[in-house]
Amino acid sequence: MTTKSPGKIHVTTTINGQEHELLVPPYMSLLDTLRELIGLTGTKEGCLDGNCGACTVSVDGRIVDSCLVLGAEVNGKNVDTVEGMATAEGLHPLQQAFLEEAALQCGICTPGFLVAAKGLLDNEPSPTEGRIRHWLAGNLCRCTGYDKIVRAVQKASS
Amino acid sequence: MHPFAYVAPTTVAEAVAVLTEHGDRARPLAGGTDLLVKARANAWELDAVIDIKNIPELMTLSVNGDGLSIGAGVPCYQVYDNSDVVAQYPGIVDGASIIGGIQVQSRAGLGGNLCNAAPSGDGIPALIAHSAVAHIANSSGTREVAVEDFCTGPSRTVLEAGDLLVSIEVPKPAANSGAAYTRFIPRNEMDIAVAGVGVYVVLDDSGQNFVSGRIALASVGPTPILASEAGDSLAGKPVNDETIAVAAALAKNAATPITDMRGTVDQRKQLVEVLTGRMINKAVERARG
Numbered sequence: 470m471t472t473k474s475p476g477k478i479h480v481t482t483t484i485n486g487q488e489h490e491l492l493v494p495p496y497m498s499l500l501d502t503l504r505e506l507i508g509l510t511g512t513k514e515g516c517l518d519g520n521c522g523a524c525t526v527s528v529d530g531r532i533v534d535s536c537l538v539l540g541a542e543v544n545g546k547n548v549d550t551v552e553g554m555a556t557a558e559g560l561h562p563l564q565q566a567f568l569e570e571a572a573l574q575c576g577i578c579t580p581g582f583l584v585a586a587k588g589l590l591d592n593e594p595s596p597t598e599g600r601i602r603h604w605l606a607g608n609l610c611r612c613t614g615y616d617k618i619v620r621a622v623q624k625a626s627s
Numbered sequence: 628m629h630p631f632a633y634v635a636p637t638t639v640a641e642a643v644a645v646l647t648e649h650g651d652r653a654r655p656l657a658g659g660t661d662l663l664v665k666a667r668a669n670a671w672e673l674d675a676v677i678d679i680k681n682i683p684e685l686m687t688l689s690v691n692g693d694g695l696s697i698g699a700g701v702p703c704y705q706v707y708d709n710s711d712v713v714a715q716y717p718g719i720v721d722g723a724s725i726i727g728g729i730q731v732q733s734r735a736g737l738g739g740n741l742c743n744a745a746p747s748g749d750g751i752p753a754l755i756a757h758s759a760v761a762h763i764a765n766s767s768g769t770r771e772v773a774v775e776d777f778c779t780g781p782s783r784t785v786l787e788a789g790d791l792l793v794s795i796e797v798p799k800p801a802a803n804s805g806a807a808y809t810r811f812i813p814r815n816e817m818d819i820a821v822a823g824v825g826v827y828v829v830l831d832d833s834g835q836n837f838v839s840g841r842i843a844l845a846s847v848g849p850t851p852i853l854a855s856e857a858g859d860s861l862a863g864k865p866v867n868d869e870t871i872a873v874a875a876a877l878a879k880n881a882a883t884p885i886t887d888m889r890g891t892v893d894q895r896k897q898l899v900e901v902l903t904g905r906m907i908n909k910a911v912e913r914a915r916g
Contacts, residue, residue: 475632475675495633495676498663518664519731520817531704531733537659538734541633542678585730606816607728 478541484509485553493540499533500524502540503550511551511580515609522608525581525588526550532588534607551580554587563587563625572621574612582608586622594627601626628667635678639685639764639793645677647766647789655679655791657700658734660727661743685738685793690715695797699738703750704729706737716797717913718753718806718825725749725810728817738792744778745819747846751778752825753808755843755853759797765789771796775843778850803830803838805914807906810845811898820846821890822898824878826906828861834915837861842874842903847882847895854881857903871907878903 477492484507493502503509503526515523517536524535527549554561563586566572573579582605589596589604596604601622602615610618633656636642646653653675656662665671679685685700690711697706703723706712713720719737726735726749740750741761751774759774763786772785774795779785786792800806810823823845829838840861844852857877864870884895 475630478633494630496628496631496666517667519660519727522728522730525730528733532730533733534660534730537663537731539633539656539659539663539676539678541635542656542659542680588729603816604729607730 478544480541480544482543482546482548484548485550491540495539495541497540498536499526499528499538499540499543499548500535502543503535503548506540509550509552513577513580515577515581520607520609521578521581522585522605523578523581525584525608527584527588530588530591532585549584551583554583561587563590563622566621566625567618570617570621570624572614572617574614578608578610578612582610582618586625590622590626596622596626598623629669629672629674631666631673632675633678634675635681637681637683639682639791642677642679642682643764643766643789643791645675646791649675650788653677655699655742657736657739658702658731660731660735661739679791687794688712692799694799695719697737697795697797699742699792699794700736701738702734702736703732707732715800716753716757716806718756718808718827718910719750719797721808722750722753722825725816737795741774741777741795742784742786742792744780744782744784744850746781746848746850747810747820747823748778748851749808749810749820749823749845751851752823752843752845753806753827754795754797754825755851756806756808756825756827756841756858757797757800758827758841759795761795762793764791764793769793775851775853780849800827801829801838803832803834803914804828805830805910805912807909807913809902809906809909811902819889822846822882822884822895822902824899824902824906826903826910828907828910828914830866830911830914835866837864837866837870840874840907842878842907844878844882844899846889847884847899849883852881852883854878854903857881861907866911871904874907875900875903
């Protein structure tokens with residue numbers, strides 16, 4: 470069953486509403502699958518060990534660190550990334566709020582914060598500040614922009 | 628990272644067959660939040676990972692008259708989102724709620740926390756305090772191991788080549804019982820325990836006396852520790868500051884921490900005493916309802 474060069478895995482998955490058929494190396498992360506096989510480079514690589522949340526995506530409606538998921542694991546699942554947030558009509562309310570509140574500096578952490586915050590607001594439209602801070606504890610911003618990020622999420626909540 | 632094969636069996640027997648074939652060069656993949664980090668760091672060189680999340684009995688969380696059954700692959704969020712678990716097992720929920728952030732809790736579970744066998748595993752002390760039992764399958768059958776006996780050292784467990792953790796079974800809590808877990812960390816979230824304490828107590832019908840107690844410690848020894856003398860000291864004693872202080876001092880004595888970047892021996896022992904007192908009081912509060 471296993472050899473020195475294990476065979477690729479056939480994966481059918483829906484990414485941002487669009488079905489993809491992929492041949493994924495069995496040890497390739499979902500992060501690399503998105504960035505290198507599909508070309509969706511909005512999802513960022515940070516720490517590669519689950520501390521920073523820069524690679525946050527949503528799988529079947531739950532936010533995960535895509536560096537700690539294998540591409541092979543998303544067979545049959547729905548994956549949503551930052552590229553799926555804006556529509557033809559315009560930016561997602563969270564993206565608009567991040568712009569208006571200047572909730573980013575270098576921007577590397579931003580896709581992860583946006584996807585994580587969307588995961589919160591999709592289920593809890595009016596979270597408290599404490600709830601927002603707790604929910605986003607798995608996302609790090611090294612430009613130390615947390616206050617502005619939290620204000621932006623509050624602005625986008627109803 | 629050493630290239631590994633990915634297999635996704637749908638039965639325990641298939642998973643055990645792959646584990647048996649590869650020995651320690653194969654590992655079950657539940658949430659991946661430890662496995663993929665260790666594989667990437669080349670701490671583990673694997674030929675195969677076995678995704679257990681398509682095996683129904685490993686993904687089942689159920690509460691019934693016998694107690695709580697937690698499939699080995701059930702992620703933390705399902706534990707703390709389950710209203711029956713929240714109502715009956717708040718100490719276990721305390722632990723499941725603080726393992727990593729939300730992203731990690733979407734994937735990581737108590738089964739993986741136990742198999743990872745970190746001394747600091749926040750999910751483990753409350754399971755020990757609740758007298759939980761690990762159900763293990765291999766090619767010759769199944770066996771049960773008390774959770775307090777499961778971890779044998781840092782990253783070491785009773786699991787042998789070909790063994791698969793299937794579920795963690797937690798007995799139904801006694802009447803007038805309560806449980807709680809907390810840890811000390813220098814941050815608010817996303818950190819590894821400097822010390823952690825889990826407590827389960829049973830009170831009499833008056834709520835004024837302890838019938839029994841179990842106390843378990845994290846991050847103050849090579850494995851999570853059942854502080855037997857501390858828990859046993861509660862039995863038959865009135866619920867008061869003196870009883871609780873005696874148990875807390877015994878828990879402190881049971882701690883065998885090391886000094887490292889997170890804390891010193893003295894600080895950790897002191898923390899165990901303080902946290903044990905707080906968690907007994909919290910468990911009593913919950914027992915009284």
